[in-house]
Amino acid sequence: MAMILETRGIGYAYADGTRALSNVSLTIEEGRKIALVGPNGAGKSTLMLMFNGILRPSTGEVLFRNRRLDYDSRSLREVRRRVGMVFQNSDDQLFAPTIYQDVAFGPVNLGFPPEKVKRYVGYALQYVGLSGYERRPPHHLSGGEKKRAAIAGILAMEPEVMILDEPTSNLDPASSEEIMEMLDELNLGGKTLIISTHDVDLAYRWADEVVLMKDGGVLCRGSGEKVFGDLELIREARLKPPLMVDLYQELVNRGLAVQKKPPKSILELCDLMDERKRRDELQQENKGKIYICNADELGPEKAVELIRKVDADYTGAMGTRAKLLAEEANLRVDFTYGVIDKCILKALIGKSCLVFVSQGMLGQIQKRIKAYSQESGAQIHSIDLSARNNGRSLPVAHGFSRTKSLK
Amino acid sequence: MHDLLDDWAQSNALRERSSRLKLLLGLGAITICVSSATPNAPFFVAVSMSLIILILAKIPLRIYSHLLLLPLSFALLSSMVVALMHGSGDMLYAIEPFGLRIGIREDGAALALLLIARTFGGMCSLFFIALTTPMIEIFAVLKSLRIPEPMIELSMMIYRYIFVFLDQAAMIHNAQVMRLGNLSTRRSIDSFSMLASVLFLRSWEQGERLIVAMDARCYDGRLDLIEEREGAKAMEIVATGAYLALTLAISLISNKQGIS
DSSP states (O other), X not given: OOEEEEEEEEEEEOTTSOEEEEEEEEEEETTOEEEEEOOTTSSHHHHXXXXXXXXXXXXXXXXXXXEEOOOSHXXXXXXXXXXXXXXXXXXHHOOSSSHHHHHHHHHHHTTOOHHHHHHHHHHHHHHTTOTTOTTOOGGGSOHHHHHHHHHHHHHXXXXXXXXXXXXXXXXXXXXHHHHHHHHHHHHHTTOEEEEEEXXXXXXXXXXXXXXXXXTTEEEEEEOHHHHHHOHHHHHHTTOOOOHHHHHHHHHHHTTSSOOSSOOSSHHHHHHHHTHHHIIIIXXXXXXXOEEEEEGGGOOHHHHHHHHHHHOOSEEEEXXXXXXXXXXXXXXXXXXXXXXXXXXXXXXXXXXXEEEEEOGGGHHHHHHHHHHHHHHHOOOXXXXXXXXXXXXXXXXXXOTTTHHHHHO | OOOSHHHXXXXXXXXXXXXXXXXXXXXXXXXXXXXXXXXXXXXXXXXXXXXXXXXXSOOOHHHHHHHHHHHHHHHHHHHHHHHHHOOOSOEEEEEOGGGOOEEEEHHHHHHHHHHHHHHHHHHHHHHHHHHHSOHHHHHHHHHHTTOOHHHHHHHHHHHHHHHHHHHHHHHXXXXXXXXXXXXXXXXXXXXXXXXXXXXHHHHHHHHHHHHHHHHHXXXXXXXXXXXXXXXXXHHHHHHHHHHHHHHHHXXXXXXXXXXX
């Protein structure tokens, strides 16, 4: 994988002499999901501000695609366009009186012609599910909507890397799940994502790579299992182990689960718990089916009709567009986040599920279910109900990258 | 949540009507009010504007009367003073406490009535604009009137952050009240001064964060200005014109009668 961002021995001290960072060397590969984790004052936010040249390190250097950041205004513009940053407090970021103006801010300042600005803003707002909010002032939005608007403002500039400072702080659980799922969607579209968080469960579950920080330095980096498996390290960083890891260890100690690598999700934990049973019995048992349909192809009426026709035990909506569809059609949806896992869990106990999926995530869900069936030996069938793509697995086409061809 | 004028402006029944026309109607009525020499036209404006606000824009009576109470009580008090101070003409009413003669003369009474009428009519027209036209639409009209862009951009930014600071002020105030910061008058004054100073510091910090936020998105001195919506329907233009003409006629006719 190509290196997209790199810091080499950077250090930084604030004007009052507090050292915020010292000798941080970090490489970030393209297309990864990275979580910076650490206690308050560990230097996470300072490090993030280095990535797009808002702060300039006092020692060391920052590289974007193997080129050193020059801090003249032209190269700063370039790097800030490619490395977008979403602030922790949405009110800091949404400064224009209407959502449209705010999202248009980046494109306008990049000097895009008005017609192109309009198109980009339209795409970004549609992507985050805020079409129709153009003329609303930010103070009339809920916390989750504000966060989405802030993300749209960055998306409209088509960045390659997105940095999000505490993306789920101050959001209700459902909103934060939706935001995290949107980030997954963006990652599938090829964006590199860096978030900072205190939430160890979130970092463990979501990130490909966890960077543990303390006192302005990097304590440890690696996969979630590696970083959070080291209890000594976790204590030193004033964090706690993720619930899943804790629970898994207790279950292993009691002989209730097989010792393997720590599970990332409830699904994986359940697998470890009925591992023995699975091999002999589960293969014959009746498995539920997972019906998948492309939400972008369906209108509200068709969706309702489909639900009646399929008559599944559970319904799910995956992706922003799918959730919008469910809202429009006034559907009662059982799963709106962690949808694939939930469906597999239900399928394992013989229930069927119908999932509405945004086009961009269609390939992912099929791949995931297939991989799971192969790995576990449980035969779970996913049935694609989409009109055009019957049975054929889709390439991971992505909603937002379509704008590229429109340039 | 409907606590602010702005909230009503966003959700009233006339929201989607041409903002240009609404501004014309409101400002036209105000001009006629302040230039009218007799109270007839201003009173007509006050009554008709109130009806428009209550019936066409569907603003609840409770909210509207509440809004009017403040400027109206102010107008009543000040015109009372004017009535007492001003004057020639016949004495209409007088009292003589401690040998001092205080009274209202004909002239003073007429002036006071005119003052009340003008304030009342003007306020109703102003509330018509404030309750039916969101600030954003007004910015759009300003832009089309070729007001210098930096001025509009600055006002847009100010408008946006009023709400952020309003929230913060409310939070600080709550924090003070929770710890009994307003138990006595003295304590309330102290608390208020603290609120003001903290709010100043916070707005300063907010300003710095704003610069960072704008820089992070390649700020280059440009802010997109909102476009105007499509124009008014012919019927609406005719109705507005007719209303303003009628008001002007009332004003002129009663002016003449007043002189003759």
